[in-house]
Amino acid sequence: MKLRSTMDLSCGMREVYLNLEFSSPLSGQILLEREMYLSDSILSSYYTKFSSVVDFVFQNQSLLSLTNLKEILSGVRDIRNTISAMSAGKVPDDVELFEIKNLSMISETIRPLLSSLPDIFPVLPDLSDVVELLDPEALRIPSFYIYDSYDLELKMLRKDLKSSVEFKEDLYYKCSVLEERVRRSLGKDIFKYLNNLSLSLNNLAEIDIFLAKADLFIRWNLSIPNISKEKTYYQALFNPEISISLEKQGNKYQPVSLFIERNSPVVLMGANMGGKSVSLRTIALSQYMFQFGFGVPAENAEIVPVHQIFHLSGDYQDLNKGLSSFAAEMKMIDLLLKESERTNSILALLDEPARTTNPYEGKALVESLLSFLRERMLLTIVATHYNVDALDCTKMRVKGYENGRMNYELVYTQDNEAPQEAITIARSLGVNEKWLEEASRLIGKK
Template identity: 50%
Template sequence: MKLKTILDLPCGMRFIFSEMEFASSFSGQVLLDSVMNTTPAAIEGSYNELREFLSLYQTIGGSATLDKCRAALLDLRDIRNTLTALESGKVPDDVELFEIKNLAFISEKVRGILAPVNLKSVNFPDLADIVSLLDPEGHGIPSFYIYDSFDSKLSELRKKIRNSGDESGAILAECLIIEARVREMLGNRLKGSVFGLREALMSLAKADILISKSILTKKLNLTIPEIATGINKYSSVFNPEISAILSRENKTFQKVNIELDLNKPTILTGANMGGKSVVLKTLALSQFLFQFGFGVPAASAEITPVEEIHYSPGDLQDMTRGLSSFAAEMKMADRLIKNSAHGHKILALLDEPARTTNPQEGTALVTSLLNILNGRPVFVLVATHYNVKAKGCARIRVKGLEEGKMNYELIEAGESAPPREAVNIALSLGIDREWLDEAIRVMDEQNKE
C-alpha cells in the first residue's frame, strides 16, 4: 500500500500531508510513492532515521544546519527520466546536462553542510568529479554551457564568428559539430555515473522528507511511539486536523486514552455527537502515521504493526462500482473475515456497521462478525448503537454529558443498556420538550416488556 492511495481516506492524512513543509515538490512525490512498512524492523529503521533528524532539528545549531540544507534543496527537481535516458545511451541535450549539473551541485552542497554532523540515515555519493566535468572552468554556477575549454578549437571558432558577424556559415557549422561531439563525450562519461546520480537524487529527497517530518513532529506536537506486540495503547491521543479547527475557534480538543488488544474485539458505544467517529478516524490516522514513519498524535503510544488496515468510516458507498453503503460494508467485512482466517494481522475500525439495515438484522450481523473475529489476529474496534452481546468482547463507551457539557472520556461499559444520552443531548440542544418526554415514556414502556 502506497501513501498516495490513502491520501483521501476520511481519516485526516491529506491534512497531515498539507502541513508538511517540503523544500522540493519532488520530495513530496517520493513520499506519496512510498510503501507502508509492515514489519517491526522496517518501522524501527524509519523511526531511527526520524530520531536522528529530529534530535538535530531541536538544537539551535542543528536547526540552522537543516535550514541551510532546505535552502539548497529548493532547486531540487525530478530528473529520473533524464537519468533513464542517459543510461540507455541517449546523447543528452543542454537542458539535460543542466539538470545533471544542477543535481551534482546540490548534492555536493548538502553533503558539505551535513558532513560535520555525521548523519547515518542519509548517504551522499561523492559527485565532485561530475561537478568538475560539467563546470571545467570552475564558475560555480549550475547553468550549463559548452565552455571553450571542452575543446581547444571552440575558442578560436567562436572568436571568428564574433569578429565576422557570420552566424549562419561554415564556421558556425563547424562549431555546432564540435559542440555535438562534446555532448556525446559528456554523455559517455556520465553514463557510468548514473547509479551515483540516482543515489544522490533519492538521498536528497529522503533528507527533505526527514526534515519535513521533524518540523511536522514539533509543529503538531507528535510523539514517536513504542513498537508493541499484541497491544495498541494510546495516552492522550488527539486528532490533529480537528484540534487545529477547534484551536481557531478558541476551543480545545479533549484528548482520550484507549487500549485495544489483539484477538479481543472492542465495542464502543455512545450517542450521536459523542465523538465515536472521531476516535475511529484518529486511530486509523495514527496507525497509518506509525507505519509510514511519522510521529503520532498522542502523549505516548504503544502500537503493533499490522499487515492491513480496514477502516470503514460509516458511509462506504462506492459509486464507481455501483455499490450501496450496505453492500460496500458487507464486502469489506467479507474481506476482513477471509483475510483474518488466513492469519493476516489486521486493524479493523468499523463505524456503525450495518446501520442502514433494520435493527434486528443489523444487531445480528454485527454480533456474528465479532463472534467470528474473536480470537483471530485482529485488532477490532466497532462503534455501534446496537445492543450487541457478542462473546468475549471488551466494552467501552463515551462518558457522555456532565452538567450539560459533553465529556468525551472513554470508560469501561457493562453489558446493560447504554444511558439515554441521545435524549440528554437533544435536551441540551433545546429540542421540543413534549417530543422528548414522549420518547422517554415510550422507552420506559419498552423496558417493562
C-alpha cells in the same frame, strides 16, 4: 500500499501530507511513491534514525546551517528522467547537462555541511568529478554551455563566429557538430557517475523528507511509539486536524486513551455526538502515520504493525452502482472476513456496522461478527448503538453528558446496555420539545 493510495481515504492522510513543508517538490513525489513499512525490524530501525533527526532539529531549529541546508535543497529538481535516459545511452543535450551540473553542485555544497552535522542523515556520494567535468573553467556558477575549453577546434571556430559581423549560419552549424562531439564524450564520461547521481538525488530527497517530517512532528506535537507484537495502546490520542481547528476557535481537543488486544475486540458504545467516529478515524490515521514513519498523534503509544487497515466509516450508499448503504457495507465486511482467513495482521475499525437495518437482525449481525473477529485474533474496534451481548469483548463507552457538557473520555464498562442519551442530546440541540417529551413518555411506558 503506497502513501499515494492513502490520499483519498476518509481518515485524513491527505491533510498530513499537505502539511509537510518540503524544500523541493521532488521530495513530495518520492514520498508519495513510498510503500508502507510492515515489518517490526524495518519500523524500529527507521524510528531510531527518525528520532535522532527530530532531536537534532528540535535542538537546532534556529541553526544557520539547517536553514541554509533547506535553502540549498530547494534547488533540487526532479531529473530522474534525465538520469534514466542517459543510462539507456542517450546523448545529453544542454538542458540535461545543466540539470546534472545543478544537481552535482547542490550535492557538493551539501556534503561538507552534512559532515559538520551529527551522523544522522544519509550520506551523499562524492560528485566532485562531475562538477569538475561540467565546470571546466572552475567558475562554480550553476549555468552551463559547451565551454570553449572542451575543444580547441571549437574554440577557434567560435572565435570566427564571434568576430563576424553577419550571422554565419554555416559556421554556426560547424560549431554545432563539434558541440555534439563534446556532448557525446561528456555523456560517456558522466555515464559511470549515473548511479551516484541517482543516489545523490534520492538521498537529497530523503534528507528533505526527514526534515519536513521532523518539522511536522514538532509542530503537531507527535510522539514516537513503541512497537508491539500483541496489543495496541494509546495514551491521550488526539486528532491533529480537528485539534488545530478547535484551537483556532479557542477550544481544546479532549484526547482519549485505549487498549486494543487480539483476543478481545473492543466494543465502543456511547451517545451520539460522543466522538466515536472521530476516535475510529483518528486510530486509522494514527496507524497509517505510524507505518509511514510520521510518528503518532498521542502522548504515548505502543502499536502493533499490521498489513492491512480496514476502516469502515460512514455511509457507503452509492446510487451509481445501485448499492444501498447496507449492501455496500456488507460487501466491505465480507471482504474483511475473506482477508482475515489469510492473515490476522489486520486492524479492523468498524463504525456502526449494520446500522441501517432493523435492530433485531442488526444486533445479531454485529454479535456474530465480533465473535468471528475475536476467533481470528484480529485487532478490532467496533462502534455500535446496539445492546450487543458479546463475550470476551472489551467494552468501552464514551462518558457522555456531564453537567451539560460532553465528556469524550473513554471508560471501561461492564454494562450490556447502551447508554440512553439520544433524547438528552437531541434536547441540547434544541429539537422540538413536544416530540421529545412524547418519546420519553413512550420509554417510560415500556
